[in-house]
Amino acid sequence: MLSISDKCVLCELEKAGLFGRQSGTVPAFNYSDANKGAKVTWTEATFDEYITDPKKYIPGTKMNFAGLKKRRDRKNLIAFLKTCTEEK
Structure with a gap:
């Protein structure tokens, strides 16, 4: 069985900057137009809603x-x- 952290290994995360970052702004990552256009600022609340159902939160x-x-x-x-994306 996969752990929660294993499920996110496939995600493109920078070591610093998920929370407080606007969606679709990590350089050199190929985001969908929907993700780039969503202009969501990631907080605990917005990210919680997003990971509940990504396709519902950001259609497309x-x-x-x-x-x-x-x-x-x-x-x-x-x-x-x-813990893994906070600035050290």
Whole structure:
């Protein structure tokens, strides 16, 4: 069984800057037009809503991830991402 962090290995994350960053702005990553045009600023709340159902939150996204339905899993993922993407 995959852990929550394993599910995000496929994501293109920078070591610093997920939270507070606007969607579709990591340089050299091929975002969908929908993701670039969403202009979402990632906070715990917006990211929680997004990872619940990415295709519903940003219609037209090409993210290959169905979402996390369990609130506990989303909270754990957000906590993990905060620790690995915060500035050192």
